[in-house]
Amino acid sequence: MGGKVTCTLGEVKQRADFIIYWGGNPAECHPRHFTKYTIMQKSRFLPRGRKDRTMVLVDIRETKSAKAADIFLQIRPGKDFELITILRALIKGQPVADEQIAETGLSRAVVDDLIARMKRAKFGCMFFGMGLSMTRGKHMNSAALLCLAAEMNAFTKFVAMPMRGHGNVTGADVIMRWQTGFPFGISFNRGYPRYNPGEFSTVDVLVRGDCDAAFIIGADPGATMPQPAIDHLARIPTIVLDPHVTHTSRIARVHITTAPQGIAAPGTAYRMDELPMPLKPALKSPYPSDEEVVRRINEAIARKPFWLPDGRQPQMVATLG
Amino acid sequence: MIRITGGKVYDPANGIDGEIKDLCIDDHGKFVASVSGGRTIDATGMIIFPGGVDVHTHVAGGAINFARAMTPEDHRRTQAFMRTKTRRSGLGGMAPTTFATGYLYAGMGWTTVNEAAVPVLSARHTHEELADIPIVDKASLTLMANNEIMLDLLEQGEFERAKQVVAWYLWAAKSYGIKAVSPGGVAAWKWGKDAKQLTSPIAGYDKLTPGDIVTQLARICDEMGLPHPMHLHCNNLGAPGNIATTLDTLKHLEGRRAHIAHSQYHAYGGDGWDTMRSETTQLAEYFNTHPGITTDAGAVVFGDTVTITADGPWQHLLYKLTGRKWGNLDVENETGCGIVPYTYRPSNLVNAVQWACGLELLLLIRDPWQVFLSTDHPNGGCFWRYPEIIQLLMNADVRKECLQKIPDRIKSSMVLPEITREYTLSEIAVAMSAGPARALGLKEKGNLGLGCDADLVIYESDPDVLKMFGHPRYVIKAGEVVIEDGDIREAPQGKEFLVKPAYDPATDEFMRPLFEDHYTMSFENYPVEFERLEHPELRDCIPVTER
Numbered sequence: 013m014g015g016k017v018t019c020t021l022g023e024v025k026q027r028a029d030f031i032i033y034w035g036g037n038p039a040e041c042h043p044r045h046f047t048k049y050t051i052m053q054k055s056r057f058l059p060r061g062r063k064d065r066t067m068v069l070v071d072i073r074e075t076k077s078a079k080a081a082d083i084f085l086q087i088r089p090g091k092d093f094e095l096i097t098i099l100r101a102l103i104k105g106q107p108v109a110d111e112q113i114a115e116t117g118l119s120r121a122v123v124d125d126l127i128a129r130m131k132r133a134k135f136g137c138m139f140f141g142m143g144l145s146m147t148r149g150k151h152m153n154s155a156a157l158l159c160l161a162a163e164m165n166a167f168t169k170f171v172a173m174p175m176r177g178h179g180n181v182t183g184a185d186v187i188m189r190w191q192t193g194f195p196f197g198i199s200f201n202r203g204y205p206r207y208n209p210g211e212f213s214t215v216d217v218l219v220r221g222d223c224d225a226a227f228i229i230g231a232d233p234g235a236t237m238p239q240p241a242i243d244h245l246a247r248i249p250t251i252v253l254d255p256h257v258t259h260t261s262r263i264a265r266v267h268i269t270t271a272p273q274g275i276a277a278p279g280t281a282y283r284m285d286e287l288p289m290p291l292k293p294a295l296k297s298p299y300p301s302d303e304e305v306v307r308r309i310n311e312a313i314a315r316k317p318f319w320l321p322d323g324r325q326p327q328m329v330a331t332l333g
Numbered sequence: 334m335i336r337i338t339g340g341k342v343y344d345p346a347n348g349i350d351g352e353i354k355d356l357c358i359d360d361h362g363k364f365v366a367s368v369s370g371g372r373t374i375d376a377t378g379m380i381i382f383p384g385g386v387d388v389h390t391h392v393a394g395g396a397i398n399f400a401r402a403m404t405p406e407d408h409r410r411t412q413a414f415m416r417t418k419t420r421r422s423g424l425g426g427m428a429p430t431t432f433a434t435g436y437l438y439a440g441m442g443w444t445t446v447n448e449a450a451v452p453v454l455s456a457r458h459t460h461e462e463l464a465d466i467p468i469v470d471k472a473s474l475t476l477m478a479n480n481e482i483m484l485d486l487l488e489q490g491e492f493e494r495a496k497q498v499v500a501w502y503l504w505a506a507k508s509y510g511i512k513a514v515s516p517g518g519v520a521a522w523k524w525g526k527d528a529k530q531l532t533s534p535i536a537g538y539d540k541l542t543p544g545d546i547v548t549q550l551a552r553i554c555d556e557m558g559l560p561h562p563m564h565l566h567c568n569n570l571g572a573p574g575n576i577a578t579t580l581d582t583l584k585h586l587e588g589r590r591a592h593i594a595h596s597q598y599h600a601y602g603g604d605g606w607d608t609m610r611s612e613t614t615q616l617a618e619y620f621n622t623h624p625g626i627t628t629d630a631g632a633v634v635f636g637d638t639v640t641i642t643a644d645g646p647w648q649h650l651l652y653k654l655t656g657r658k659w660g661n662l663d664v665e666n667e668t669g670c671g672i673v674p675y676t677y678r679p680s681n682l683v684n685a686v687q688w689a690c691g692l693e694l695l696l697l698i699r700d701p702w703q704v705f706l707s708t709d710h711p712n713g714g715c716f717w718r719y720p721e722i723i724q725l726l727m728n729a730d731v732r733k734e735c736l737q738k739i740p741d742r743i744k745s746s747m748v749l750p751e752i753t754r755e756y757t758l759s760e761i762a763v764a765m766s767a768g769p770a771r772a773l774g775l776k777e778k779g780n781l782g783l784g785c786d787a788d789l790v791i792y793e794s795d796p797d798v799l800k801m802f803g804h805p806r807y808v809i810k811a812g813e814v815v816i817e818d819g820d821i822r823e824a825p826q827g828k829e830f831l832v833k834p835a836y837d838p839a840t841d842e843f844m845r846p847l848f849e850d851h852y853t854m855s856f857e858n859y860p861v862e863f864e865r866l867e868h869p870e871l872r873d874c875i876p877v878t879e880r
């Protein structure tokens with residue numbers, strides 16, 4: 013079991029008459045989400061806009077987004093996985109004890125009502141945020157929610173989508189996938205891509221002190237990573253490309269100031285639904301773009317001798333262990 | 334400059350069937366009558382084919398990239414390409430990475446590929462991936478038969494306007510042709526439904542039927558003068574008894590040109606999963622009596638793969654049947670796609686019938702210029718398994734051996750055991766190169782004649798067909814030796830083909846308000862910028878009546 017049943021945001025705008033935000037606070041974190049894509053839009057299928065849509069917010073605390081919701085379900089911290097599992101059982105008519113439901117902080121009546129609404133929907137969509145994917149259970153929570161969305165298709169049309177963070181994190185994920193097969197946590201130290209989050213993720217490599225240089229674009233790990241990782245960044249030659257002075261640039265050996273993407277540098281950003289959006293700069297910048305800096309570094313490296321001795325041409329590795 | 338001497342040349346486009354003949358290539362990568370100087374390759378005792386052309390494959394874009402994300406366990410056990418001075422690293426397997434895709438195709442002698450499913454909305458992504466596929470030349474097809482703006486126009490009887498809009502979309506996508514996937518079925522899937530009957534109105538429409546879309550879109554492609562006709566994935570893919578739908582679809586073409594995609598998936602009889610049987614005899618008969626229509630096999634090979642298609646309802650069914658992972662992505666206004674990992678097993682009735690059907694169509698359709706080698710990669714199997722299919726086509730004894738793995742009760746549901754035909758080398762050269770190149774309207778491909786692109790493959794003659802086709806001695810792309818003795822020598826950047834069909838300039842202003850209703854990005858940002866394509870090559874559109 014696994015996978016992901018999803019759509020582009022335009023499908024939500026056109027069709028979703030039932031929307032659940034789970035563990036996210038779009039009113040403050042994605043302020044244009046309601047108006048551009050989800051609850052406020054009118055469409056040919058939902059001509060009355062907000063009136064034709066129901067919005068449910070599931071969270072452990074009452075955030076500003078609760079005001080926009082038709083139904084706010086406050087659940088106990090760390091009980092997301094349990095509630096999703098209960099929903100997966102109940103939609104299929106499997107028995108669940110009252111105590112098990114009560115543990116999530118909701119009553120049976122509330123859960124039954126939620127399920128009835130989900131099944132009545134013509135097109136349901138669940139957005140899930142960091143409150144689900146970064147708390148107890150982590151990717152198990154996301155996987156369970158994605159399963160619930162997939163299984164709801166036995167009754168009606170249902171999709172799910174993660175609310176991705178800032179910057180072009182989706183773009184990095186998409187490109188790494190087509191070039192290496194994996195989204196992140198990739199090691200090239202054997203000459204071909206290997207994937208093992210928890211071992212090859214940036215934070216793990218830094219904490220172990222495995223790398224002897226760091227090259228950082230469009231991120232500020234110095235602000236968020238654990239101290240041992242930051243200490244290692246300060247120890248090794250760290251190069252930062254950033255339009256601004258950041259926590260990381262302060263500890264870096266080299267900081268190359270670049271033009272800000274989308275403001276003074278062109279490019280492509282991938283939206284949270286993985287659609288590529290061209291960036292058209294409104295301003296000029298005296299600084300080079302990230303792309304240009306990387307291209308020039310690449311050209312300089314190409315002029316150096318190859319990493320393997322002459323005459324050695326590794327080919328391919330068949331059937332890896 | 335290269336001179337290739339002494340090789341046995343198979344060039345069906347020029348009626349050359351195994352003649353010893355020298356070939357000369359100039360510095361522009363074209364065949365010429367003679368050269369002075371440069372490298373000479375002694376091909377004595379070897380066999381020369383035009384480079385392979387894949388008419389239908391899925392190698393770039395949101396759907397295959399979704400499949401890569403869903404199959405990390407496969408990447409781990411698969412073939413890895415190490416980085417060298419001339420080559421990027423990558424992984425092979427069920428959904429190979431972009432760089433590996435180029436190396437694997439070229440490594441087997443294929444030099445042109447056609448990515449068969451591009452949503453306009455994410456065409457920018459597809460082109461970025463295509464640019465990262467080295468060596469081979471590329472074309473791509475835009476998904477159109479479920480585009481709601483276009484369907485609305487057809488429902489209103491606005492054929493002329495619909496034609497302008499299709500041309501507008503095709504130029505926005507910067508692609509080469511039109512793909513129709515399950516006309517109306519993907520639009521219906523947006524409500525969790527499907528369109529299986531050619532003559533029943535589609536969910537959400539009063540009059541418009543899948544049959545109407547087939548007829549009118551085929552006409553639009555012909556009137557726009559696309560080099561490649563409408564590329565059609567029929568309704569009701571994969572379902573027992575779908576032969577009726579397929580034959581009905583073909584009637585709706587009303588004599589117009591079309592390429593029928595992966596017809597193996599559309600040639601079944603029976604009325605349920607336990608009565609499914611091959612009906613390829615009927616379908617082959619249609620092709621044998623309608624020489625203007627081409628198809629690719631969409632053959633199945635046994636083993637693991639991952640299936641991806643714009644046919645969302647089919648993928649939902651496959652997920653319910655297998656209980657394995659399911660990915661689905663609906664794309665606003667335009668299309669959708671589904672992804673399910675799958676294993677084809679010889680002991681399974683449905684899978685065994687599918688395996689037989691692919692081979693049967695290749696063997697029962699008499700003219701090799703009408704039926705081409707494909708697995709609908711990665712749906713029926715991965716493209717790097719083509720040499721296995723070539724072996725099955727050329728050797729009836731190998732087929733017999735394979736049939737032994739299939740339980741007797743299943744054999745009565747197929748016609749393969751009765752077929753004795755064996756492909757000749759020349760027929761293989763048509764099915765893997767000359768035929769698909771002609772169907773794509775790429776005149777300088779699949780052709781070793783003077784002035785054509787010097788894309789060719791040289792094999793050591795070997796009675797072991799699998800070995801011969803799996804390991805070419807040389808592969809030459811645009812006059813450059815890219816593969817030699819199993820090594821990747823060069824990884825040049827190939828071309829990307831596209832068309833600019835004419836449309837009324839007022840179409841922009843017609844589209845703008847509709848666009849703002851249906852989409853969530855800005856109108857100006859929607860069309861892919863021509864400058865984004867690497868090595869683009871614009872091809873002419875000539876209306877069919879003026880040819």
Ligand SMILES: [Zn+2]
Nearest residue numbers: 389391449709
């Ligand atoms: Zn296909």
